[in-house]
Amino acid sequence: MKQLVDQMVEYSVVLGDDTPLAREQVELHELYDELVASSRPAIEAKGLKLRAAFDPALSTVTSNRLKLKQIAVNLLSNATKYTKSGEIELAFATIGAEHWSIRVSDTGVGIAPSDADRVFDEFERAAGEDIPGTGLGLAIVKELCRVLNGQIDFSSCEGVGTTFEIRFPLVLPEAE
Numbered sequence: 001m002k003q004l005v006d007q008m009v010e011y012s013v014v015l016g017d018d019t020p021l022a023r024e025q026v027e028l029h030e031l032y033d034e035l036v037a038s039s040r041p042a043i044e045a046k047g048l049k050l051r052a053a054f055d056p057a058l059s060t061v062t063s064n065r066l067k068l069k070q071i072a073v074n075l076l077s078n079a080t081k082y083t084k085s086g087e088i089e090l091a092f093a094t095i096g097a098e099h100w101s102i103r104v105s106d107t108g109v110g111i112a113p114s115d116a117d118r119v120f121d122e123f124e125r126a127a128g129e130d131i132p133g134t135g136l137g138l139a140i141v142k143e144l145c146r147v148l149n150g151q152i153d154f155s156s157c158e159g160v161g162t163t164f165e166i167r168f169p170l171v172l173p174e175a176e
Contacts, residue, residue: 021147021148021172021175022064023062023063023064024063024064025060025062026060026062026064026065026068027060028054028058028060028061028092029054029058031068032054032090032092034069035069035072035073035076035090036052036090038073039073039077039088042077042080043076043088046083046084047085048083048085048086048087049086049087049088050087050090051087051090053090053091053092054092055091055093055094055100057094058092058100061169061170061171061172062170062172063148063168063172064147064148064172067144067148068102068148068168070144071102071144071145071148071150071166072104074137074138074140075102075104075137075141076088076090078137079105080106082109082162083106083108084109085107086108087106087107088104088105088107089103089106090102091103091105095167098169098171099170100167100168100170101165101166101168102165102168103164103165103166104164105161105162105163105164106161106163107161108161108162109158109159110156110157110158110161110162111156111158111162116154116156119138119154120138120152145166148168149168149169149172149173150166150167150168151166151167152164152166153165153166153167
């Protein structure tokens with residue numbers, strides 16, 4: 001119950017936040033290192049391997065560090081929950097001259113084609129009752145991506161795994 005309340009509060013804060021977005025210089029390698037260090041214990045505790053890759057062409061972007069971190073943490077948390085064996089990948093990469101991406105892949109249960117349209121809906125869950133969660137993590141990711149001008153792509157195959165890739169601008173435009 002506490003998890004549900006915490007995620008509901010987090011989601012309502014994300015939806016109700018009408019303050020101007022704080023744009024800042026974000027050192028991507030520092031954020032990446034923090035994400036790897038914070039997610040590795042939970043991933044390895046399940047007997048999974050963390051594969052991490054950082055594009056050396058990336059350095060600093062103009063965005064919002066806290067929101068970027070929240071997106072990645074939610075994706076890594078889902079990947080960890082829904083993967084029983086194999087690996088999870090976290091990758092930061094350059095995409096063209098004006099964009100970069102965060103990619104999180106797993107070898108987990110995957111998402112059924114019939115569930116693909118609902119994956120970002122509130123309270124939607126891809127698995128049975130044995131996996132804890134509220135079904136708000138990807139709804140939060142979707143909203144934060146909207147705020148940061150991120151484009152989400154995902155692919156999944158049941159029993160094989162899922163990949164989420166989000167493309168962000170190197171420089172987030174100022175809000176109008």
